[in-house]
Amino acid sequence: MTQLLVRLVTIAVMLCAGLGSTQAQEKAEVFPQMGHVGSVLSIAFSPDGQTLASGSWDRTVKLWDVASGRELRTLIDHTFHVNAVAFSPDGRTLASGDSGTEDNTIRLWDVATGRALRTLTERSVSSVAFSPDGRVLAAGGADGVTLWDVTSGRQLRTLGPRSVSVFSVAFSPDGRLLASGGDDKAARLWDVASGRQLRVLTGDTDAI
Numbered sequence: 001m002t003q004l005l006v007r008l009v010t011i012a013v014m015l016c017a018g019l020g021s022t023q024a025q026e027k028a029e030v031f032p033q034m035g036h037v038g039s040v041l042s043i044a045f046s047p048d049g050q051t052l053a054s055g056s057w058d059r060t061v062k063l064w065d066v067a068s069g070r071e072l073r074t075l076i077d078h079t080f081h082v083n084a085v086a087f088s089p090d091g092r093t094l095a096s097g098d099s100g101t102e103d104n105t106i107r108l109w110d111v112a113t114g115r116a117l118r119t120l121t122e123r124s125v126s127s128v129a130f131s132p133d134g135r136v137l138a139a140g141g142a143d144g145v146t147l148w149d150v151t152s153g154r155q156l157r158t159l160g161p162r163s164v165s166v167f168s169v170a171f172s173p174d175g176r177l178l179a180s181g182g183d184d185k186a187a188r189l190w191d192v193a194s195g196r197q198l199r200v201l202t203g204d205t206d207a208i
Helices: 002-030
Strands: 040-045 051-056 060-065 071-076 082-087 093-098 105-110 116-121 127-130 136-141 144-149 155-159 166-171 177-182 187-191 197-201
Touching: 051 082, 051 093, 060 082, 060 093, 082 127, 093 127, 093 136, 105 136, 127 166, 136 166, 136 177, 144 166, 144 177
Parallel strands: 040 082
Antiparallel strands: 040 051, 051 060, 060 071, 082 093, 093 105, 105 116, 127 136, 136 144, 144 155, 166 177, 177 187, 187 197
């Protein structure tokens, strides 16, 4: 009689566990991931290729697990559309930039926790890029290019004619040069250490 009672209790426990698991699965399906509710304006892979960041018109940044497609977290702090996202070389920090009448900022985030680390004030942000050593952040926007010290948040220097709107920026692999492209139909090469313009690429080999 005792053995029969033990068996009945065991079966009851297993049935309850199975029912709980089924309910948990059904509950997960009831609350699907929403994703962005606006156009995606910028995307970037983490250095290890496991995470994708997406910036959207809906004023959010989302982090995604590449292998599963699962949404990891949503970064909410911007008050206008997010035009640019970039991971630091070690993958620990994400930079995101927006532009609009209400907000013109770059935000630095801790990727692991989603915590906002720092806010850098800019006048419109169209593109961001980390230097290969992760110490400098370049931001292109309506006022040319601005270089920032990532650790302190201090503005290092502004490059280029402020009349040129810059839409893209990129560091050379050794971090010594920065390239920028803007609405003046030219690409420019800069010496990062001095801020000196080295060349204007327009098809005219004499342009400097």
